[in-house]
Amino acid sequence: MSELLVAGMAYLDIFVPPSAPPAPGTEVFVDAIALRFGGAVNSASVAAALGLRVSLAAPVGAGLADLALGALAARLGITLHGWGAPDNPAVSLVYASAGERAFLSSAAYAALDRVARLPQAAWIHVPGLEEAARLAAPLAAARREGAKVCVSGSWAPQRLAALAQLDGTPWDVLVLNEKEAEAACGSVPQAAVRLAGAARALVVTCGAAGASGYFGAAPLHVAAAPAEPLDATGAGDAFCAGLLAALSRGAAPEPALRLATAAAARMMNQRGGVLEEPSRIAAMAGEMQ
Secondary structure, X not given: OEEEEEEOOEEEXXXXXXXXXXXXXXXXXXXXXXXXXXXHHHHHHHHHHOOOOXXXXXXXXXXXXXXXXXXXXXXXXXXXXXXXXXXXXXXXXXXXXXXXXXXXXXXXXXXXXXXXXXXXXXXXXXXXXXXXHHOHHHHHHHHHOOOEEXXXXXXXXXXXXXXHHOOOOOEEEEEEEXXXXXHHHOOHHXXXXXXXXXXXEEEEEOHHHXXXXXXXXXXXXXXXXXXXXXXXXXXXXXXXXXXXHHHHOOOOXXXXXXXXXXXXXXHOOOOOOOOOOOHHHHHHHHHHO
């Protein structure tokens, strides 16, 4: 049984160079066009580098992206569980600028609707509200069998607006960034109360201002770890991986949050959200002990 299962869409990210598009009928060459994986692969790669036994469950077809995903998972020591899907089921064009990133994406979400059961794991992380909604029944079954569930937010306005109406705490941990928390309930200070029906614990990340955690007692706040940002892609996913790596090994909430912020800071020192060089972060595994 895995210590952590990451379940969701595994995106092939195509980073669009910041240059003017070519005129119709012409071809323009640039130095490079980066191709990387993202989505559920981000958290899985960081958690594996931190020493966890990690599995990844995602829609997988027989396309070029699917073949590359299988090769990457094998290289990183991640067990891949593929759900039947059209070829290349999740692809994003990533437009990066000095400010927020923008995405043009396709995702075969319908493949998640057919999932009846999730592979066994002590913790299950779902990196997206759309994925969590479509996997609600198998996630509930996994919790009944003893698994703990963490869900992180995503920019899905309708799903964010519905968070305050959830009850029965279907998840153990909910992680949102500041923008998502404001969209879900108006302001970060209201989040702990208004989202209490969604999860037993809530974490809100606030970029350079650190992160706040609400684990049932007094609120916790930790400062952001020092970073020299190169690319913010995947920082939130690395935060979740660090948090769950620590919690799964029995860490208390405050040191778990500190490891999470440290993992996010390390991730910003590379381009892309998948940790393809585990040595960048593997030394932090000792901080979980």
